[in-house]
Amino acid sequence: MRKNFLTVCGLSICMVAALTGCGEEKNTETEVKTEAATEARTEEEKAEEVTETATEAGTEEEKTEATTEAKTEEEKTESKDDNSSEAADNAPAPASDFYNFVSDPSSYSWEINGPVQSSDFKWDSFQLVDFDGDGTPELIATCVSEDRPDGGMQHYAIVDNTGNGLSISDIADGVASAGGYRGTAYYIPGTSIIYDLSNSAPTGAPGATIYAFENGKIEYKEGGYCEPDPEDPSDWSKGTWNWGTEEISEDEYNNKLNSLTQNQSGTPLNEINYMDKDSMLKELQK
16 A cells, blocks of 8 residues: 555656656747747847938938038039139239129110110120220220110220229211111221211211220210202212311311321221120130
């Protein structure tokens, strides 16, 4: 009986031990699985952090690139403005003032013959000409395009640096849409002489105006004209010839005109070899 009891106890102890061992194994498996899952989540979180960091880095890089591009464009604009100002500052006097005028004629204002203003024109053509023979050329500007307030009339601005700013004078020629003027303006290089020869519509009677370029301005000097005979306006010899307020003969008129214009040897202002804006700005920087 006792032997049987001990046997039963022994079997019970073995069963308990076996069951305990199985429980420990199961617990160990659960712990391993839990640790693996934790490690998997940790690795996933790390991957997400790396992705987020890369994305943030990419965004920051894009922001940096955008900022750099914006700064570059701003620097280009500032550089262009600085270069323009520097070019004007570095141009020899009086070229620096001429440079400013050519860069933006609309920022200047001067008197124009006729019912127009200087700002009505697109001054697009320029040249340096020594009108008065002092060895320092003046600047002449014109608008060669026929897109003008009066398409038939071409205006010229003669610009001089007087040492106290720019002095600008206007003269025009061509075919007026009203008033009957048909004429051409001329200059004789280095002499200060500028003159205008015209014919009055509808008779074609001649007229002449003599100017001098003095003290930075075009100054009127004298002039004459023929007033046709109303009975025979096409025969100018029958007309009245005048110089200033004096009535003279046709021969005297021609003699005066030739003596004042060196036998009408001037160069037409509309035949000057003009430069465009960019070419003149480069010329003024030399």
